Amino acid sequence: MICYSREVIVSRLKLGQLHQALCRVEQLFKDQNRQTAYKEIDNCCQCIIENFHCIVEYSCIRDLPSDINTALSSLVFAASRCGELPELNKLRYLFKDRYGKEFESNSVNLQFGNLVRNQLKQALTTKSVSEDSKVSVINEIAKENAVAIGSPDQADTPMLLYKSRF
Numbered sequence: 001m002i003c004y005s006r007e008v009i010v011s012r013l014k015l016g017q018l019h020q021a022l023c024r025v026e027q028l029f030k031d032q033n034r035q036t037a038y039k040e041i042d043n044c045c046q047c048i049i050e051n052f053h054c055i056v057e058y059s060c061i062r063d064l065p066s067d068i069n070t071a072l073s074s075l076v077f078a079a080s081r082c083g084e085l086p087e088l089n090k091l092r093y094l095f096k097d098r099y100g101k102e103f104e105s106n107s108v109n110l111q112f113g114n115l116v117r118n119q120l121k122q123a124l125t126t127k128s129v130s131e132d133s134k135v136s137v138i139n140e141i142a143k144e145n146a147v148a149i150g151s152p153d154q155a156d157t158p159m160l161l162y163k164s165r166f
Helices: 002-014 018-050 052-057 066-079 086-099 101-108 118-125 131-144 158-162
Strands: none
Touching: 002 018, 002 131, 018 052, 018 066, 018 118, 018 131, 052 066, 066 086, 066 101, 066 118, 086 101
């Protein structure tokens, strides 16, 4: 999906459709964040699989090693934001039953003391992308693909021209 989004951005730039390219950058960021989230979820699952014996042994969340606690918290958080992965919700409710409603609430609501992985938090809570970030990505993609992104006489490109990093 990320490669496809980048290809669409390049084609829009080649056609001089800067506004459409900027809109597509928003989708590219969402795709990249989703990919990051899936990698983090996979890492958390691996941690839980490798340390399942600890989870079986300790019924109090505070007794678990911090890496396992972080993995559990992160999966509960991810379950609340990744509806396309219903298996996570099953885990969320199993962990809630085992470690309590407070553990679940702290993780889901990112309350003080939560141990949710920072990269996962960022990937699943970023709602919008700044115009500067979009312009930076457009310039990067244009440079990588040797695409000119406008000339001074084009009315819809001043932001790109002034922020160009070529």
